[in-house]
Amino acid sequence: MISKRVSEMLRLRVSYPLARKYDVRAAGTINLASNESPYGPSPRVLRALKREAARVGSYPDPRATELRRAIGSYIGVEIECVAIGNGSDELVDLACKAFLNPGERALIPLPTFAMYELACRVNGGVPKFFELSNLEWRVTELKRALEGTKLAFIGRPNNPTGNGMSLRDLRSLLASGRLIIVDEAYAEFADDSVAKLATKTGNLLVLRTFSKAFGLAGLRVGYAVGNPKLIEALEGIRAPFNVNRLAQAAAIAALRDKRYMRRVVGKVRRGRTYIRRELTKLDFRVLPSDANFLMVDVSPMGLDASEVFDFLAERKIFVRDLSNFRGAGSDYIRITVGTPRQNERLVKTIKQFKGGG
Template structure:
């Protein structure tokens, strides 16, 4: 028997998602996690809930209510997902393609589309990594699902509300991924009533520090939410994730305190990277940089040798340069990373003399 006889023909050609590397003992600045960690209330809630993990999850409605209150919408505007990844998967299962996004952006839009056999298109960003609105709109008119990440991962740039509205007016299912909303403060959620084709994705992985528990949510009109609820598997939010989400959403001041520290430290990281490389403005919890003439892998190995793990992307199709992404860690972690950058800058200056 050959497995290939039974495989869908496109599966052997898929390239799986490549996650940021975790190396024990090193400071991880590779996956846009909140290195300040979750609220102490989350830790206490998890300790108390651990003895009940023999039960199937049953607090989805309670979590939906807490999310709705936080997002300023009604419960019937919210569906929960096992991270944003599952919500992307649900959207692509529920709605017909082709799907469209831009390059570079979050690779799961492409990977999940291709896994499900959905035709997927990309429009290259401009050389400064801003959105070519007119060209994107022309191709978007031929797609059925449009994914727009703002702030964009991995570049950190924001798509203006004006440009988002112009995309929404194409009348396609438009998914605005606000995974980094808490680091920029700009949201399009209030427009779900005016634009019934709008779906907004968010996550508790970043600002709330729950990346290891996998919990995200989508906000949209009740009709779309009902479709996604019908398509999702049962018990998709595990028992501990639900408890953690409730505790995190009950401690918004802690989240604002840690995101505030990250926002304050972000310009420091931007300046430090700019002194050695070409860094790009970011409204997220990371900074994107072109490290050429080094390769991204050379930069990665250099920083690992200094005790820091960054994300190596290398080259993107149709773009020059060699790219890495660096998470804004805690203030102490950022200060340590800046010392490494300063040392690199000084050694380069000495070689030039």
């Protein structure tokens, strides 16, 4: 019954590496594991959702014209350069469907977001993994690794490392002529984007989302920006109602309140600096990050990731143990930046750990 491709994926246990199970809704719990916004969406979004709720009896706009236009003006591009998806997750999948023939290879630097591998395999592609040496972007090696591939996924900033490749290096990859898919899920925190460049480049596709800086993770709205030819392919194969009515209304409202989003980004950046400074003082190795999370090497303290995870989880603070992230090893955790109070509790609890519990 099950296709050979999917049977093989099940055999290899290739599936999205979910965070370990816990009840994040339990009272007093702090969830710093999922890279969501600790502030949620703008109040304007909540009002728009209430208004739109009365209309859920009818289908959403299948072209999502108003939403795509709003995204276009946010990015500074034409509506023909914007495709929408049920989260950027769906666009990763659609991009593999649209641009990868069965048997063709996709370059996936490691460690990175697991959806690239999953979407590649489920669409009959073959991942070509490339381990980032020292968790850094080395473009010469990466360019060599591009040989024999059809496309590459580049997180910019990358999840979980938090760093992004320089524009110069990216241009050098683009010169290879391969399709480069740049995932900018965290671009607002980095204040750096190549989305506009994508519309003028034949082989660059940029993926963005409302899940992070805009705080709409539960509604599932993502988008791709690229030249109209690439976008036409994505728009042409997506299901007509992939982004539901509430999600479209919420994303439009979120874009009408960019001040709110910028305030959130400012607070998250300050929190990021605070956590990095405090954990560095405690001798953890904290990688620099342009995103809303930090990748932390716990090995300088003679610990492994699961020990730190367990200690924090027992105290109702949940971070991401990266042991089940391909290519990350067992030394790293990833911490999403929370509110100032959450960040302070995290640091205080880690200090207790260091002091012997």
